[in-house]
Each structure stands twice: as C-alpha cells, then as structure tokens.
Amino acid sequence: MDLYQALYTTRAMRRVKPDPVPDDVIARLMDAAVRAPSGGNTQKWRFLFVTDAAKKSQLQKLYSAGLAELNATQYKSVMDLIRDGDVLDPLVIQAKKTNASAMWLAENLHKVPVLLFAWGKPNGESSLFPSLWSLQLAANAEGLGTSLTTLLFKKHTQEVLDILGAPPVGEWVPMAMITIGYPTGKWGVAKRQPPHEVAFSNTWGNPVSWSVEQPMWP
C-alpha cells in the first residue's frame, strides 16, 4: 500500500467481523509498530493481546458501563446535541454517526477478535502513540480495521488491570486499547477541517502562507 493512501484512509474502524486474525499478521503489525522512534530510543512499551472470550466479555461490560458514564458527564453536551439538535445540521449528523459507532463497539466489544492493550512509561505518550499509529496504518494495509480508545483507562483502570493481570499504574502506565478485526465497511478519505485553519506561522494566530482547498490525496 502507498504511504499516502494509508495516511489518508486509516481511520477509526470500529465495526468488525468476529473472524480471527492470524498470528503472522499480528507479528507483522507488531514488527512495524516497534520500528517507530521513542524518546532516546528507549523502547519503553508493552503490548498485550487479548483474544480470550471470558476476558473480552468482562472487558465489554466495563467498556459499556464506562461509555454510559461518560455520556452522562463529559460527553453530555454531545448527547444533548444528538437528542435536541437540528437533524440536518452536519455537526449533528456527524455526532450521531460517531455515537452510533461508539455504541456498536460498547455492545460488541467481546465479539472483536483482538483487543490490544498498550503501556508506556510515565509521561511516555510521545514514545508510545507513534508506535500504535504505525500498527494501525499497517493494519489498514493488511485489510484490518482498528480503533484506538482510552475509555477503559478513564473510569475503570484498576478493574481492567486486574482482568489483564497487569501491574498497578506506576512503573508502567496503561495508555490505550486498540480494537483489531476485519472490517464490515470500507475505507474512504476522512473529512477534516482544512489544515491551514489550524496552523500558524511564526507566532500563534498568525496565518500560514499556504492553503489546502481539497484533500491532496488521491
């Protein structure tokens, strides 16, 4: 797969089939992931792949509970928008789509074939997340859909760590879960706010001298 195709079409792909992912594919994803740079090339990361049905079922219940809690608090304004907003407003339409996809995941997390949990060192986000994004890009090239979520580490961290037999937060910090499976949908180019609208030149607020009127790929 061409790099730009991967960069433009890899996006949160939550709805996947229950079909298992072969070991050799997982090995390829992981080998690509660990090529990413890390601070001082220290490679302080750990990855845990969950395929066990009983564990996935326990995790699904926590994920579903966590999403309900967030929908009632941090995401309340979005949920209000979905319920009360103009059905023709593009923002409302987008919020509904994202929410439906998140709800699908909450209800079906145990049916996702592989759940990958990832740890870094304290303040090691800049070292871990590039490797995870490499894994997601490689997954696209392998025909796999992925989505990254931090939800389980917002509300139910210790319960999740207990299920995983993982050490308490300290030396290692759990930072994300990535769902992995063969997608039911297709990849398109993601719509985004044009980059010149979120970029400055030399001083905060000062516009850049270039602009992007349309996605530059394909």
Next chain:
Amino acid sequence: MDLYQALYTTRAMRRVKPDPVPDDVIARLMDAAVRAPSGGNTQKWRFLFVTDAAKKSQLQKLYSAGLAELNATQYKSVMDLIRDGDVLDPLVIQAKKTNASAMWLAENLHKVPVLLFAWGKPNGESSLFPSLWSLQLAANAEGLGTSLTTLLFKKHTQEVLDILGAPPVGEWVPMAMITIGYPTGKWGVAKRQPPHEVAFSNTWGNPVSWSVEQPMWP
C-alpha cells in the same frame, strides 16, 4: 513510497541542511497530518511553524540549556554510562550515537529550516501524536528528515510560549516540537528489541505464540 518502507525507515533524523522547505511541501505534510483520527473526531490540535531566524536563535539557546539541565539530572545515568562504560558495549555505543545526535541538534537548532510546535487539549496526547507521526512519515516520503522532542516543554515551557506568542498552558497544551529539514544522512531500518519480547498474550507476562527473528521488511 510504500507504507512498510516508511514505517521501517522513518526515525529521528536530527542532522539536516539549512535549505528551506517549500510551502507546497509543508502543505502536503499538514494535509496528511490532519487525516489522522482524533478522539470523537474533534481535531483539537494547533500547529505553529517557526522559520524566523531570530525566534529560532532564541529557541536554540533554551533548547541547549534544557538539554544540559537534563543531562545533569534525568539523563545522568546515561551520561555516566557514556563516560565510564565499556567502549565496545553495544549499549554504550548506541548511547554515544544518540547523545552526539542530540548534542548536534542543541548546537544547531537555529540552523534547522523549520521548527514545528504542536498543541493538543489536556489529556489529548492520543489525539495529537498520531497526526504528528503521520507528518513525520509523509516527510520521509518527501525526502525530509524529522525528529520529535518534548524537551522545550520539560524545562522552559513559559519562555518558549512567550517567544511563540502562544497562550499559557491551559485550554491548549504544548506537547512537542518537530524539527524538519533535508537530511545529511540516509535512512536505514532501525534496530529494535524484537516485538515478541515486549508483547504478552491474554495476561501480563504470558508469552505470545508468534515471534519475529528478523525485521519483516524489506
């Protein structure tokens, strides 16, 4: 460029030439960057490109001071290893190489043509760092070398924000700087600890059923 080539060969490339980077190239990097997924597709990121010589000179002084401070504290054990370690020990050799590269950057930061600063929302690391890694991968395809560092936001955050005219840490959190320029060296496949040594199956500590004896690319 093939995706796997980019994933295997994009690494910290600090030594670059002073040649400027054309606007259309920066636009392509940024357009690729904003295609990355972000939590709830909220795209809460800001990017500031510094090319101004006076600002880069001020930033170089802070970067150099910050590195010296870290070398005397957080990185002291590595610096001791470099000074006292066995000159034939691969770990010592690697530490020396990384340190020499970091020192080059500290002494020459003002000569790097483009310094990119990036902000996310509080706890928004998982949304910002994939986009930055996309930018670094695209830069490789464009023949550009990049390196990501958080150093300026470890020791001299407010002074840096003042130089950039950026708001104090709060609504927006500065998370990284990326250096961008045409490299003096070449890209090779990075050596890494094999991925099966940092991966577990179903329970922390439980080995995975696959292994990677050699890099799977090229």
